[in-house]
Amino acid sequence: MNLQMATRHALFAILELAAQPDRQVAAAEIAEKYGISLNHLSKVLRTLGRLGLVEAVRGVGGGYRFVGNARRVTLLDIIGAFETVGTPAASHREPGDDTAEGRALRSVMEEIDILTRATLSSITVETMLKMIRRSQWNAPPAA
Amino acid sequence: MSDVPVPLTPTIRPATPADLDAIIALDQEMTGMSKPDYWRGVFDRFGNGSEGCILVASDGDRFVGFIVGEVRAWEFGSPPCGWVFALGVPQDVRLRGVGSLLFDGLCERFRQAGVKTIRTMLARDALLIMSFFRSQGMVGGPFIQLEKELAG
Ligand SMILES: CC(C)(COP(=O)(O)OP(=O)(O)OC[C@H]1O[C@@H](n2cnc3c(N)ncnc32)[C@H](O)[C@@H]1OP(=O)(O)O)[C@@H](O)C(=O)NCCC(=O)NCCS
Numbered sequence: 001m002n003l004q005m006a007t008r009h010a011l012f013a014i015l016e017l018a019a020q021p022d023r024q025v026a027a028a029e030i031a032e033k034y035g036i037s038l039n040h041l042s043k044v045l046r047t048l049g050r051l052g053l054v055e056a057v058r059g060v061g062g063g064y065r066f067v068g069n070a071r072r073v074t075l076l077d078i079i080g081a082f083e084t085v086g087t088p089a090a091s092h093r094e095p096g097d098d099t100a101e102g103r104a105l106r107s108v109m110e111e112i113d114i115l116t117r118a119t120l121s122s123i124t125v126e127t128m129l130k131m132i133r134r135s136q137w138n139a140p141p142a143a
Numbered sequence: 144m145s146d147v148p149v150p151l152t153p154t155i156r157p158a159t160p161a162d163l164d165a166i167i168a169l170d171q172e173m174t175g176m177s178k179p180d181y182w183r184g185v186f187d188r189f190g191n192g193s194e195g196c197i198l199v200a201s202d203g204d205r206f207v208g209f210i211v212g213e214v215r216a217w218e219f220g221s222p223p224c225g226w227v228f229a230l231g232v233p234q235d236v237r238l239r240g241v242g243s244l245l246f247d248g249l250c251e252r253f254r255q256a257g258v259k260t261i262r263t264m265l266a267r268d269a270l271l272i273m274s275f276f277r278s279q280g281m282v283g284g285p286f287i288q289l290e291k292e293l294a295g
Contacts, residue, residue, distance in 0.1 A: 071238075074274075114267060119283065122273035130280065 001116060007082040009036055009044040014078055015132065017054055017066035018125050024063035044082075051081055070129065076120035085120065086113030150240040153200040153207050155248035158190060162199045165206035169231045185211060198248045200232070200241050208232035210245040214256050219286060224260040225253030230272070246279050264288065 003011070012034045017025055027045055031038040045064055048054040053068040079085055087109050096102040158166065163186055171177045189195035195213030199206060210230045216223040227249060232241045250261055262284060265273050 118267040118270070118273065122270055122277050124274060124278065127274070127278045130278070134280070 003079065004083050005040065006044050006047075007079050009034075009041050010048055010078055010082055011075070012036070013041065013045055013048060013064070014053060014066060014068075014073075014125060015128055017064055018068075018070045019129055019132070021066060021070075024057045024061060024065050026063040029063070047081065053078070066125075068125070070125040073125050074121045075123045075125075075128070076117060078125075079120060086116055148239050151202055151207065151236055153202040153241055153244065155198055155200055155244050158186070158197040158199045158209065160186070160190070162197075162206060162209070166197075166199070166209050166231075169206075169209065169233055170229070172233070173231050189213060196249070196252050198245055198252070200245055202236075206233075207236050208241045208245055210249050212249045212253065212261075214253060214258050221286070223258055224262050225249070225256070225258045227261060227263040227276075230275075242275055243279065260284075 013030055016030050016033065027041055028038055030036075031041045045054060045056070049056060049064075053066065053073065054064045055067045056062070056064055076085065087106070094102075097106060163182060167177065167179050167182045170182065186197065189197050189211060195211065197209060197211050200208040208231060211228045212225055213228065214223055214225050215221075227246075230242065230245060232245075253261055261281070263276060263281070265276070267273075
């Protein structure tokens with residue numbers, strides 16, 4: 001599964017902000033760390049704001065902060081706000097879907113989708129932060 | 144913002160016959176099915192600690208959860224590993240760290256038994272318990288479960 005650019009930006013932004021709940025982080029700081037366009041990131045942050053996951057703090061030292069519940073917001077919640085996860089709903093028909101071959105193919109794709117959704121919806125932001133901390137401890141310090 | 148409930152620090156200890164009724168009742172509450180015979184069987188096999196282990200959490204006199212696990216070797220071609228079969232914490236004390244303490248207690252038992260991996264199997268729509276196991280650092284393993292409906 002490949003994530004679209006806006007989705008990756010959103011995930012990086014949420015993880016960055018949720019890791020530092022007591023700080024307001026400037027969008028430019030996030031953009032620089034992940035080597036992404038500030039312009040694109042700003043758009044994504046506005047969407048995350050509308051979803052009630054981040055809040056913009058204006059003024060000197062302003063920036064963004066995570067205002068969701070890190071123990072409840074899952075990867076699927078974030079990814080699903082930016083792209084469709086897996087094959088489109090059964091109501092969306094594609095040519096060939098009604099053939100035996102189309103149905104067999106669909107059932108294989110659905111098996112994969114169910115696993116993808118189960119995986120993404122069982123990983124919370126807090127669990128991701130723990131994974132990141134573990135990999136930081138295990139990784140050798142950058143040269 | 145998230146309101147973090149006050150953690151509980153129960154004692155984690157091996158189950159005794161006196162804990163069985165509380166385990167049976169909690170399992171019934173969680174699964175909607177009463178299985179006293181099943182649980183007595185589990186206790187007979189695991190309760191004495193030879194094949195597996197049942198740990199319970201108690202906060203003073205109150206029972207606040209259980210976990211059941213066993214070391215199994217060479218099933219599905221796998222070297223010895225610890226399996227978690229069942230876990231439960233009463234609704235009113237959830238999210239206060241009891242599940243994590245039970246899980247840590249079982250991991251410690253498995254470590255003492257020389258086992259390096261802990262494994263479990265879950266319904267893929269059991270998101271609560273899946274989120275819990277993932278929060279403990281568990282990830283998808285090298286096995287995948289397959290099945291087939293047998294024509295009657
Ligand atoms: C799963 C269960 C054991 C967790 O027990 P608990 O005492 O609430 O767990 P903890 O307080 O130690 O929580 C540990 C982690 O699990 C996460 N977690 C617990 N409940 C969660 C939920 N509803 N959604 C998302 N994550 C959850 C917590 O956020 C915490 O993660 P964190 O450390 O990253 O913050 C408990 O909810 C339970 O008994 N559920 C029913 C289990 C069941 O159906 N069993 C029958 C089949 S065996």
